[in-house]
Amino acid sequence: MTTPIEKKYIASRSKSEEKFKSAQSLFPNGVTHDARMMSPFPYYISHSEGSKKWDIDGNEYVDYKSGHGSMLLGHAHPEIVKVVSETVAKGSLPGASTELEVAWGKAIQDLVSSAEKIRFTSSGTEADMMGMRIMRAYTGKNKIVKFEHHFHGWSDCASATGGSDDNWEYGVPQQILDTMIVIQPNDISILENLLNKDDDIAGVMLEPTGAHMGLHPIRQSFLKELRQLCTDRGLVLMFDEVVTGFRVAKGGAEEYMGVTPDISSWAKILGGGMPGGCVTGKAEFMDIIEKASGSKGIYHPGTFNANPISAAAGATALSIVKNSNVNEIAAKRGQKLVDGLNGVLSKLEIPGLAYGQDSLVHFKLGVDADSVEDIITMTKEEEAKAYDGSVHHQLGLSLLNQGVDTWSAARFIMMASHTEDDVNKTVSAMENAFIEARDQGSI
Ligand SMILES: Cc1ncc(COP(=O)(O)O)c(C=O)c1O
Numbered sequence: 539m540t541t542p543i544e545k546k547y548i549a550s551r552s553k554s555e556e557k558f559k560s561a562q563s564l565f566p567n568g569v570t571h572d573a574r575m576m577s578p579f580p581y582y583i584s585h586s587e588g589s590k591k592w593d594i595d596g597n598e599y600v601d602y603k604s605g606h607g608s609m610l611l612g613h614a615h616p617e618i619v620k621v622v623s624e625t626v627a628k629g630s631l632p633g634a635s636t637e638l639e640v641a642w643g644k645a646i647q648d649l650v651s652s653a654e655k656i657r658f659t660s661s662g663t664e665a666d667m668m669g670m671r672i673m674r675a676y677t678g679k680n681k682i683v684k685f686e687h688h689f690h691g692w693s694d695c696a697s698a699t700g701g702s703d704d705n706w707e708y709g710v711p712q713q714i715l716d717t718m719i720v721i722q723p724n725d726i727s728i729l730e731n732l733l734n735k736d737d738d739i740a741g742v743m744l745e746p747t748g749a750h751m752g753l754h755p756i757r758q759s760f761l762k763e764l765r766q767l768c769t770d771r772g773l774v775l776m777f778d779e780v781v782t783g784f785r786v787a788k789g790g791a792e793e794y795m796g797v798t799p800d801i802s803s804w805a806k807i808l809g810g811g812m813p814g815g816c817v818t819g820k821a822e823f824m825d826i827i828e829k830a831s832g833s834k835g836i837y838h839p840g841t842f843n844a845n846p847i848s849a850a851a852g853a854t855a856l857s858i859v860k861n862s863n864v865n866e867i868a869a870k871r872g873q874k875l876v877d878g879l880n881g882v883l884s885k886l887e888i889p890g891l892a893y894g895q896d897s898l899v900h901f902k903l904g905v906d907a908d909s910v911e912d913i914i915t916m917t918k919e920e921e922a923k924a925y926d927g928s929v930h931h932q933l934g935l936s937l938l939n940q941g942v943d944t945w946s947a948a949r950f951i952m953m954a955s956h957t958e959d960d961v962n963k964t965v966s967a968m969e970n971a972f973i974e975a976r977d978q979g980s981i
Contacts, residue, residue: 542978543932544578546939553594554581573606573945577931581938586613588955591943599943600960604951607751607781608806610864610897611855612955618810618851625850631842638849645856646808646818649789652798655824658816658844662780662805663691665815666743669803670695671836672817673741673774675826683732683742683773685723687749690778690803723748723756724914726763733771741774746791746799751781751949752895753902755910761797768800774823777802780815784808784859785868786895794895810855814848864954869896871961872952878965886972888981890925897952903929925981932980936971937964947971 540548548555558579562568567575574580581593589612591601601613611618625638643656659665670682670693682695690696694710700720701707707715719736721728723744733739742764748755768775777799782791784807792798801819808814817824829835842848858864876899879892883903890903893910904925907913933947942964944950950964975981 541932541980543936543939543974547935548578550597550939551579551581551593551595555579557582557594588612588614589953589957589960597941599938599941600956600964602942602944602950602952602964604953605811606806607785607951608809608811609953610785610807610868611810611858612953615858617854617858621850621854622812622847625846628846630847631845636844636846636849638846638853639844642844642849642853645853645860646804646816648860649784649856650792650802650818651789652792652802652820653818654821656816656818657824657827657838658814659840660813660842661691661815662803663693663696664840665780665803665805665817666690666696666778667693668817668838669743669776669801672801672819672823672826673776675836676774676823677740677772679738679740680717681719681736681739682717683719683721683729683739685744685749686720687754688745688778689750690743723754724760726760726767729764729767733767739773741776742768743776743778745781746777746779746795746797747782747786747895751898751951753900753949755914757914758795758797761795765797774801775799779803780805781898782895784856785865785897788859788865807855807859808852809848810851812848812851813842814852865897867954868952868956871956871958872897872899874958874961875899875950875952875964878961879968882965882969882972886969888972899950899952901948901950929975929981932975932978933971936974937967940967940970942967
């Protein structure tokens with residue numbers, strides 16, 4: 539049965555509905571990224587600027603998808619548009635070294651204290667693959683520890699879930715899954731016990747503020763214990779800073795959490811809205827990529843590595859991060875949104891909590907939680923009370939109908955271009971969304 543919220547969505551998006559019909563015969567599920575699958579059909583965006591984007595039916599949205607977290611500066615930032623236009627006119631891929639790649643590398647070093655050396659890739663997935671290769675080559679060991687729900691792209695190794703999600707592991711050889719060990723975070727004894735039984739572990743990788751952009755938060759004390767244990771036992775510690783990098787602090791989560799990894803992967807904000815990733819780290823680890831006569835080095839080609847357009851956009855974006863208060867603005871707006879969303883929950887007596895690392899806002903509904911610590915210590919029984927995907931879907935569609943685009947009303951990624959008015963509009967839209975969802979019996 540089509541709900542009233544869905545009817546409204548369909549009624550004002552006839553061009554998108556039509557476009558989706560063509561897309562279905564072109565792409566599996568009609569989309570080009572799994573997270574863009576959407577029922578009854580996705581909306582098609584024509585352009586975006588600042589905190590807003592517009593679809594082909596003329597609907598305007600305050601955007602909290604934020605280019606999957608890449609667009610800290612906002613859409614079509616004038617300085618990025620200028621530098622990309624100028625650079626593309628000079629030829630987009632010379633297949634040779636450029637001054638721009640050196641400028642991009644220096645811009646990273648200016649912000650990230652652990653970045654003694656850098657190697658560029660074209661995406662976060664590739665950067666994570668490179669990071670795992672470094673861990674294995676450096677230690678001569680095969681296995682890598684990752685944490686439940688932590689996301690490191692879609693390579694074979696990164697797709698291991700320890701058997702908890704068949705979908706993710708579908709198509710990945712068992713031999714590869716056997717080289718990945720997936721454990722619970724926030725309890726160092728689990729890793730200690732593992733290390734006592736297994737001497738083939740090369741390193742540990744994690745999202746340093748917690749899985750899914752901090753949805754399942756990591757305690758700072760755990761990160762410190764992890765750092766110590768890796769040092770004591772000769773394991774390589776890798777932070778996946780693909781989302782947190784240049785966002786939670788100018789220098790990433792290593793600055794925000796006060797813990798220094800051996801190597802890190804970066805993407806998203808790194809490329810200023812263009813595709814790009816990199817691995818950074820202490821020279822001791824990164825030099826494993828170097829080829830010297832008589833010694834081996836990790837093989838690393840990649841047609842678009844440090845391509846001029848990404849390098850120009852990335853270096854410009856990082857210099858804006860360095861020289862302005864974009865992180866603080868996005869964090870301030872995030873805090874205002876958290877306060878507003880929690881206010882709506884109290885007013886409507888809906889259980890749940892809005893929380894996050896400043897500019898990454900999560901909205902967990904249906905659970906009894908008053909603090910981040912309640913989220914960390916939540917039992918499986920309590921977790922099971924959380925509103926499921928179908929409720930979030932209706933809430934997300936209602937927000938879209940009101941001109942607010944979120945990750946299904948569960949995640950809001952802030953940009954420095956969000957205004958206080960954007961946030962006020964979002965909080966009111968969220969209140970209406972709950973009321974509409976209640977009226978149609980979804981919650
Ligand atoms: C923490 C994390 N690591 C890695 C990736 C993969 O990056 P990409 O999509 O650039 O391949 C993502 C993507 O969302 C991510 O959130």
